[in-house]
Amino acid sequence: MADTVYHQTGRLAQFVLRRDRIRIPIWLFGFLFFTLIVPIAFLGLYGSQEDRDIMANTMENPAMVAMVGPADLTNYTIGVMTGHQMLLLTAVVVGLMNILLVTRHTRGDEESGRIELIRSLPAGRLANLTATVSVYSGINLVLALLIGVGLYLLNIESMDLEGSLLYGAALGGTGIFFTGVTALFAQLSESSRGTIGFSIGVLLIAYLVRGVTDVSIEALSWISPLGWVTKTEVYGANNWIPIVLLLIGSIILFAIANYLNAIRDLEAGFFSAKSGKRYASRFLQTPLGLALRLQRTGIIAWAIGLFVIGVSYGSVLGDLDSFFEGNEMMMQMLDASGGHSFTEQFIPMLMVVMAILATIPPVMAMNKLYGEEKKGRIEHFLARSVSRTKLMASFLIIAVINGFVMVSLAGIGLWVASAAVMEDPFTFGTLFVAAIVYYPAILIMISVSLVLIGLKPNFSSIVWFYLFYSFMVLYFGGLFDMPTWLEKISPFGYIPGLPIDNMEITPIIILTGLAFIMMLIGFIGYRKRDIEV
């Protein structure tokens, strides 16, 4: 019987590796590089314990705890600092990698009928799931060892072997856990989009729950798997229990996924797709309507997500306020810094993170135009009486409105929560303008996407690197003391950080104008080039 179920698992595992022979090394190298470069940079920037204690002081507030988790700030060595600043965020990205890659090999292949081909060969019926789960558990183990040994080999005083291995294990453990989460949703959902959506949902909820509980009742954050990551206290207490929990959780998830896979029909799921409408509404019968309809669910999900992120950040502002009130030294420091409260000084940093997150859905909306082209569905439009300009404009309109809605919702969410928890709340106008001021930068990102689709569609994913770059320089720029010209390569670097900076209208106008010109170029290019078939 076991042979019927698991036959050829080994060969399928090889096949999974063969298909990902480029992806896996790129991810692994990326994680290794970004993890190892951080302690080296910290060593240069915060070499002395005094420097690090100052850093620890600025970290000691609820907003930072919500973002990166708690840490032993009384013993802020290079090791503790690296673990504090980097481990949780890296773990989230490791989770994301596992979600994307595991979905590809499970529900992704099943949805497109490739599992059917495999199943028609002498392969066991659980072989593909088992092979995928085994390979990715192995990859995460390799990741854990690479990071662990790599960190240790940096030979930094506070980074001992046990702490380094635990650091790696926390990342690898999170990865294996999310392999399990994805394997489970690959059984429950009928599509790969659903699998990715639900799994990322779990990842985000785990992050938010951990943030909220870390700030309020820290013990409660044991309910979030991402809470376990910070509970390891790498290079300090070196607590291995969370790793054990991650592994036990993974085994349970694998077992459930296997069981569900065994009892369901191929290409069926447990969340059944409901049947849709018989007729297309009048609105759907236009390219604009279709473009919107195709993305409806995603747009709603992102809108809720950004609002929730705004609310989560807003809810810690109250704690931040009361925290500073009880701290006289801090109050004095604030007086010296031009009359802005510490809370106010946090706003631009929160805004830039939210604005960059709010850029993702409009850029996705724009790139959807090329996505449809690659799948050969653009022909359906162009073979009918729809001009290319009209088609592109339809997707652009969605993206432009989408960006405005997203960044507004993040700002509104922030205001709603902060108004409820702060004693002396910000006015709605202050926070809304501080959010919406980033809109021209979002427009630039949309126009970069559009111009690539118009001129060099093969390179349309470059816009994601550009956005990632913007995030890195604006979020970590201060921490790593990067030169300011690096920020100026990103449109987000030109936006005044309200309410701290003065409002400047010139960069806003220039960015908007530039976005408009790029869009024009994109439109001209799109009209001239071949459509891919």
Next chain:
Amino acid sequence: MSAVVETRNLTKMFGKFKALDGVDITVNKGEVYGFIGPNGAGKSTTIRVLLGILKATAGDATIFEKDVWGDAVEIHKRVAYVPGDVNLWPNLTGGEVIDLFLKFRGADINTKRREELIHKFKLDPTKKCRTYSKGNRQKVALVAAFAADADLYILDEPTSGLDPLMEQIFQEYVFEAKKEGKSILLSSHILSEVEKLCDRVGIIREGKIIETGTLTELRHLTRTNLLVATRSPISDLNNLKGVHALKQQEDAVSFQVDTEELDSVIKHISSFGIEKLESAPPTLEDLFMRHYEGEESGDKGGAANG
């Protein structure tokens, strides 16, 4: 003759929907079995149950006298399958996929055979699957299937993307496999293809096999198409037993006759002085149409061929 594939009372429910409702089919050794029916009738569901991909709700299904669900792996070592809608891994080449499929059976790859098939089907195996058209993806699956030394070929609308030349090549390989004593289960929409290739045919509708037998047997159940011109107009043709789909052409009449009534009808019309008589055997299409349209729309079906 021993049965290679045998199902008895095969039933498959998807929730409340009954996709298969007691399907009985038998494919014998060295036989090409045509499995026909419209979209959604249950062809692919039957095939997927036979491949152990779907689990039957009730009934038995065996291949090589082994249970299709429990012994799936053992059975698949001797089975080659081609689906109608072939989806391949976009970043692998066609050649890689062919080798992968062959390797999966555990046997060594017969390189000579593989090359011959690639050449015959005019496939470029060095291209990535993402660049293949539907027809080319189909060819990859066909090459992988025929290059495997299988005893049973399960082909689910295998020619749906092929051009007529490639269809010809496909038919050659089906005949070759048959000559070697292998069995083939061919599900198809292309009735002329089934007519050409198949020894026996099963017609499925709404999850039930409604007709099965050799083509000759089935023809007995159906009608011959006649086109007749006579010196004097034929009277009473309409009221004659076994005459259907009567149509007045320019200077002749066309109609269909139930095979068992053919004798009496010919006797009747011969008395009007036959000038021209064309007869065409019932095509599978007539058969098919009769089964599918017969119940709803009377006798409108047949006259297309003649």
